[in-house]
Amino acid sequence: MLAQLLRVLSLADYNTRVVMFGTMTLGIAGGVVGVFLLLRRRALLADAVSHAALPGVAGAFLLAVAAGGSGRSLPLLMLGALASGLLGMACVMFISRFTRLSQDAALGIVLSVFFGFGAALLGIIQKMRGAQAAGLDSFIYGKTASMIRSDALLIGIAALIVILLTASLFKEFRLYTFDADFAAGDGWPVHRLDLLLMTLVVAVTILGLQAVGIILIIAILIVPPASARFWTDSLRLMVLLSALIGALGGYFGTAISAIAPRLPAGAVIVTVLGAAFLLSMLFGSSRGVIHLALQSRALKRKTLRQNLLRALFECEEAGALHSEQQQLEYLSRIRGWSRRELRKAIGMLARSGLIYRVPGCPWQFSENGRTEAMRVTRNHRLWEVYLLEHADVATAHVDQGADFIEHVLGDAIVAELEASLPRFGRALPQSIHSLTRSNGGSDG
């Protein structure tokens, strides 16, 4: 078993190499075209097209047998699939254009009815005397093991053409994917690009029928780009990553399918892709769940830290606090912190050496702490003044507005703020709010 696995993974057989070439280029083509399909929000259209291909496959088989052939020629079956897949796509468009049914109802109708008709045709084929219908099974669930060399070469080369075509139209597709209206206004043939993209999608779908199967082919178009999306915001990188994930799916799917031929290859490929998706969704460096959670936690901590620094600073400005107890009470009143939150925040500042305490006395700034607190307070007040003078926000409301934004102000924006409020120079503006806090409601 292990020896066999190694033999397959290291591509020792010529046959395995050829099949691998076919499925991996297919995976890459799916990944590349899929990026644009996903970004154009047409993911499920590919599902309808692939299901609609079944009656084409079965019909082509029946016709070939009726004409005296064996019916098992891959190009012929693919041609049938192409014809009925395109017909299915046209039906989806007609139904959503000419009725008040939603697009997803149109997809569901086409997908299930075409597939049902295909099933009826398959039912006939299976009971035909002497016909070798076994080959057709591989179109439903996919069977890389049944791919012969010429099939794999055909698939691989056609997929290569799809990849090259997409790559050469990268700029056009990018423009039309992100802003079709602008592209149209700029004179690009948006409709033809749209048609071309859908043709490429249909091509991948049909090419993938034998390796992945009708049911799951949509996955090689959707799952790799959806996974790649978690890692990057750059389209170029997303295409590359998506291609890589697609290729990995093809590689492992073929390998496992070669070792366990009873397992449907399509299911294996899609399970591999599904694992890639799960990992990406969790660990993705751009939109991954963990990354986002960490980011939001860091922002929360930063906010808490800056709020406390400013509160302490303003408390010092107001003066007249003699004990730690008094100080804590005051802080929790003005910011509505619970004692636990407050203790946590104070601990955070103390650990980073920004504040310290002589036992029994209130917390005090270290030198670093005072600089940092002044910077934070200054940002806040500059922003308040800015809102007051340039955005006509009422005095009682600027504090909230400033609170939202001050924690995410970058150095460049602060510099701009300083430039637009030159009278303060490098100095710390006075608070615009009264510093007597008898009611405890305001925390400016």
Add this chain to the structure above:
Amino acid sequence: MIWTALDSWIVLAGALAGASCALVGAFLVLRKMSMMGDAISHAVLPGIALAFILTGSRAGAVMFIGAAVVGVVSAVLVEAVRRYGNLEHGASMGVVFTVLFAVGLILIERAARHVDIYPEHVLFGAVELVPLHLVSIAGLEIPRGVAVLALMLIINLAVVAVLFKELRLATFDPGLATTLGINATAMHYLLMTLTALTTVAAFEVVGSILVVAMLIVPGATAHLLTRRLLPFLAVSVALALLAAVLGHLAAIGIPPWFGFEDTSTSGAMATVLGLFFLIAFLAAPEEGVIARGWNLAGLRLSIVTQDALGLLARAAEDPANPDGSLSASDFRSVSLSPFRSAGAGLAVALALLRARGLVAADKRRFRLTQRGQAAAREVLRVHRLWERFFYDEGGVELGELHNAADLLEHYTDSDLRRALSDRFTGQRTDPRGKRIPG
């Protein structure tokens, strides 16, 4: 073709499956969640497979519960991937259901060693095998599949009947439903649960993909035929029942015409449903393509004839044109002509007007007959009344008046015309000082 008791059981199973699915699916169609039905029907597969592996049989409540749980979990997963993964709904469905289905297929392949289930049954079902598994209920030997589906239909009927008001509100106006204290989210997941349960119950008969046809196509077809909820549900269910009968007849009856043996009933049922939809798509009284095309053609025709009459009426006012006649090229070149671009509209309009006796042709020039003059005056009158209206009431500038009036004059029925006349009684001229005829 020989009809046996087996055929009756097959039709009954198909009809029960179709009716249960149609009832639930009708709500999916209304809520624009058709593909969610597709997603759930794929996603229950791992649940079914796990239950096979755990219990070692195809029967039992475990399978139902397992599959239903997975079905609902898949609905939750789709939502989670959409929200936390920032993916659009379709893509998140695509990811979730393909991966779950793939896992289910692999599990089934493992389970197939222990239980009699084949991957092809997963897709197409095995309605032909339904009469072979019998259970005895109240002394009667009936197929297990039929008993299960009958129970499913009763459950679906009961839920829809009891929660009819809530379902209706949550479907058509979730906001209002929420303010009235109906939990729209709960309704959503109730529907998802019913979909999952029904999918599992129908699985044996129609498989996991054709069940989508049973869920969606009856509802979609009925949607084109009626706009009221109760008739809509009734038509959906009736179509599903009819499809079961016709589908089985087609499956055993049609292939022999071409010298083949019979074919799968479930596939034929889906095909028949597709034909129903095609017929409704083409010939539905209001929504059908034919009816709408007919109405559109009628409207176009009335617009071009009115345009032609209007031009002739204006020509009759022209002092340089004593007999008020126009040649075909005049029609295309006079000012305000809507016939500037080449097209068949003018020829059709003139032919129709001549056939009605409103226009006469003489030496390739066209002029109004006595009756035509009255009709043309009316067209011009409505046009100029609208110009008056837009000028006096709408503050539209002189240069824009013609286009504004042109938009409305063709859609002005007798009530509106009377209202316009009453509004401008005694007003003799349009804003440019031309006479308002009549």
